[in-house]
Amino acid sequence: MLGRTLREVSAALKQGQITPTELCQKCLSLIKKTKFLNAYITVSEEIALKQAEESEKRYKKGHSLGDLDGIPIAVKDNFSTSGIETTCASNMLKGYVPPYNATVVQKLLDQGAVLMGKTNLDEFAMGSGSTDGVFGPVKNPWSYSKQYREKTKHKARGENEDSNWLITGGSSGGSAAAVATFTCFAALGSDTGGSTRNPAAHCGVVGFKPSYGLVSRHGLIPLVNSMDVPGILTRCVDDAAIVLGMLAGHDPKDSTTVQDPVKPFTLPSLTDVSKLCIGIPKEYLTPELSSEVQSLWSKAANLFESEGAKVIEVSLPHTSYSIVCYHVLCTSEVASNMARFDGLEYGHRCDIDVSTEAMYAATRREGFNDVVRGRILSGNFFLLKENYENYFIKAQKVRRLIANDFVNVFNSGVDVLLTPTTLSEAVPYQEFIKEDNRTRSAQDDIFTQAVNMAGLPAVSVPVALSNQGLPVGLQFIGRAFHDQQLLTVAKWFEKQVQFPVTQLQELMDDCSSVFEIEKLASVSLKQ
Amino acid sequence: MAAPMLRGCCLARRGALACVDGGSRHGRGAAIGCRSSGKRGQSSVAQQPLITAQKSGKGEHKWAAVVGLEIHAQISSNSKLFSGSQVQFAAPPNSLVSFFDASLPGTLPAGYQITQQRLPIAVNGSLEYSVCVGKKRSQVITRTARIKQIQLEQDSGKSLHDELRSQTLIDLNRAGVGLLEVVLEPDMSCGEEAATAVRELQLILQALGTSQANMAEGQLRVDANISVHHPGEPLGVRTEVKNLNSARFLARAIDSEIERQINELENGREILNETRSFDCKLGCTIPMRDKEGKQDYRFMPEPNLPPLLLYDTASLPPGADPQQVINIDRIREQLPELPSETREQLVQQYGMLPEHSFTILNEVGLLEFFQNVIKETRAEPKKVTSWILNNFLGFLKQQNLAVNESPVTPSALAELLNLLDRKAISSSAAKQVFEELWRSKGKTPSQIVSEKQLELMQDGEALDQVCLAVMEEHPQVVLAMKRGNPRAINKLIGLVRKATLSRADPTVIKEILEKKLSS
Secondary structure, three states, X not given: OOOOOHHHHHHHHHOOOOOHHHHHHHHHHHHHHOHHHOOEEEEOHHHHHHHHHHHHHHHHHOOOOOOOOOOXXXXXXXXXXXXXXXXXXXXXXXXXXXXXXXXXXXXXXXXXXXXXXXXXXXXXXXOOOOOOXXXXXXXXXXXXXXXXXXXXXXXXXXOOHHHHOEEOOOOOHHHHHHHHOXXXXXXXXXXXXXXXXXXXXXXXXXXXXXXXXXXXOOOEOOOOOOOOEEEEEEOOHHHHHHHHHHHEOOEOOEOOOOOOOOOOOOOOOOOOOOOOEEEEEHHHOOOOOOHHHHHHHHHHHHHHHHOOOEEEEEOOOOHHHHHHHHHHHHHHHHHHHHHHOOXXXXXXXXXXXXXXHHHHHHHHHHHOOHHHHHHHHHHHHHHOHHHHHHHHHHHHHHHHHHHHHHHHHHHOOOOEEEEEOOOOOOOEHHHHOOOOHHHHHHHHOOOOHHHHHHOOOEEEEEEEEOOOOOEEEEEEEEOOOOHHHHHHHHHHHHHHHOOOOOOOOOOOHHHHHHHOOOOOOOOOXXX | OOHHHOOOOOHHHXXXXXXXXXXXXXXXXXXXXXXXXOOOOOOOOOOOXXXXXXXXXXXXXXXXXXXXXXXXXXXXXXXXXXXXXXXXOOOOOOOOOOOOOOOOOOOOOOOOEEEOOOOOOEEEEXXXXXXXXXXXXXEEEEEEEEEEEEEEEEOOOEEEEEOOOOEEEEXXXXXXOEEEXXXXXXXXXXXXXXXXXXXXXXXXHHHHOOOOOOHHXXXXXXXXXXXXXXXXXXXXXXXXXXXXXXXHHHHHHHHHHHHHHHHHHHOOOOOOOOEEEEEOOOOEEEEOOOOOOOOOOOOOOOOOOXXXXXXXXXXXXXXXXXXXXXXXXXXXXXXOOOXXXXXXXXXXXXXXXXXXXXXXHHOOOHHHHHHHHHHHOOOOHHHHHHHHHHHHHHHHXXXXXXXXXXXXXXXXXXXXXXXXXXXXXXXXXXXXXXXXXXXXXXXXXXXXXXXXXXXXXXOHHHHHHHHHHHHHHOHHHHHHHHOOOOOHHHHHHHHHHHHOOOOOOHHHHHHHXXXXXXO
């Protein structure tokens, strides 16, 4: 049951094959069994059971609230949740219990969703590995999958096998791992430079970043206000569309949300792609791209072409400036956004009380990790009067050029762009931490952050397993506010590639019954 | 650069609670960008500040002072700029604080101070104000101060430092309240000019309903940039005197800082570019402790707020909902009467002297008082003006009362002036009644007149008898008069008035006496 998609389990709930409480308990038990993955910071067991109970009452009365009623979900720990600790994986907010729900959280709860808990991340979502939070790194469930283990066992691995576990990617690694291990049917992530799509690719799930302005950010603790969007992680594209339908729309508490009314929608099943034009941006073919990912990328392009779509090479000429530009804008906003954490109103406060200024300084020293402090420092440097013009203003101009690159491509008739999501499959933690957070972010956000600067919708869809048995995702990028069109194309693609389900039996022998799913036929794109 | 225009994060400023690591809580510039085609406030030619010659020790140098102002007016509104919290003076600390005002994580756009500093809602305006000069201050001169810009911004919280216990108490009631900042170019030259300009702005804001602009309640706060130099030479180093929040001390604070700077320079010392505050007990400015070094507020655009667009009739997008767009031309048509027009009206309609129209407007509540008296009395407007400016205002000042604290109501004064107008009482009796009104609240002028028997003798026969009797009692005076002493008749008038207990009209007495002497 847990291996099903949201749509399937929703149908099962409606048909009475399972009750919300049973479903919730199964998920809770799985959360306990997979605790070592560190996907959750807080498991809101009591609240979840209570919500499930209420949902059950509704089902009994025949008053189900809809597709999400009774569905276990998880929320990244940088969304404000009323009565549930919200930490951003930082000492600064340890123990902080918000008095209000983020708009997206409230909307899910209003639909009857059952909140299992708050998922792990890089501190304040600053990172691409989910390795830099105060609660420790998230482990990629695929490290323990049959597929990966079989492929790697012949290799002479290090003495301690457990030290070879893989990162999930980030910063929404907890949410991606939670969805990948079947502990929930959908999870909220956030996406500022790729934080939803990157871990989705590494964990073999769908990671959707909506158009900027389509989904409210109220209650999402900001990283970069002009780029942040709530992200959606699910096990299939249809599920992402269901959740998007519930979340999208204007919110008076977020002035950047669009006023146009948004209705829930069902994605059509495309049978004919001959009218589609798929753009392949040539600048995304970088030397750092692994040959395996590159090969899957071109196979995917060929797939579209063979099915009658028009596939053309396009150019996004300012791509190479994008990551530097992103860095300047991101850190500048971080410097400003983090100013609120002064130890006065909420969160951590140090013991030093010689003066208010000393209190501020020590509180922030103790509250933030090196990554956050580093970004605050850089941002303040870029915003100095003498630097503002040369860095911040210039970066804003470059951002406009990057956004225009996309506009030009879409105006030339391209419907959707197809790119890799990541350079390669997930790497082992020991490998990952050889480079610092900044270097890693610069490498890992390379295909994803430009989309945030342009405010476009994008989705990472798992395509196949690598030679090592690890998931690889590809990214589709759509026109602004053409999220449905984008997801429709992604859904067609998803159906063609038949990505395999994680086989975690060896990992959790005693709960193998949970994964009673038929082994899907292997992948059409398999190398 | 423009330190005076920047707001933001320092505790010293208005006690923003925002100062983190020496100022990392940012203000954000250009939050509500503006765009307007069409005319804005006309730019005006600034008058060069008059040279105020200050007697120096050596008596040789003349100094000119240059004063610019930054005025923060609290926007008159029931709620804060971006939150629904109430705005209320003297509410219990931290009782008007929403999640947003406390900048809880995830509330947008909160956690820093927001200002239009880089894209102000209005630029290049001017403020006309008038100063009275001359020996009797009867000459009214109009001056113009250029307005660099007007911008919206958020007020910050308030912090109180307890130096002894090294504690800081924070009150966020004020955090997020909408402010209007008016930046006046350094076109003023002394405390009085600055105070007059501020007063004029205050009257304009009140007339518009933009701000209640009550200084005592912190709704109008003034910072002054001050420097001195020799005329013809470059401007001197300036200081910023902060928090001039009392109308009484505004002019004094500025003049004392001018004096201090001149004194420093004449004694061969330098003026530091620093922030100072006025100590009203010491009567001079003192440096502010925690405003050392240059502040860099590190403003950046606020992406959470869409731009605020201003249109005029020509630029209005077709089909725009009038409720959703701002049309400057429409607002201009709806402007209420501004103080300068009100003064002009007083001069035209009531024949008031210009300097009197200034006094009537400058005193809080006096215009309304004047208009209410005028409504209810048949007395000449000039008479009303004279009574209000001399007697009424004199009494108020003497007792240090505001107009709305006056025990004499407009109706009472109107009634008194009516009695005077129809010659029911003499003007000296009227003054007596007025004093009595001041003392015994609740009595009407007519009651006082009848109680004290102050009404004029209307009986011509009786007065005739009194005059005759007085003449008979003082034959020497009568003789002196007959010999041509012009002052003698006044003596007789005085004696008759005394005999009638001041209840007779001196002009009538005079007529009777003259008639009797010539017969």
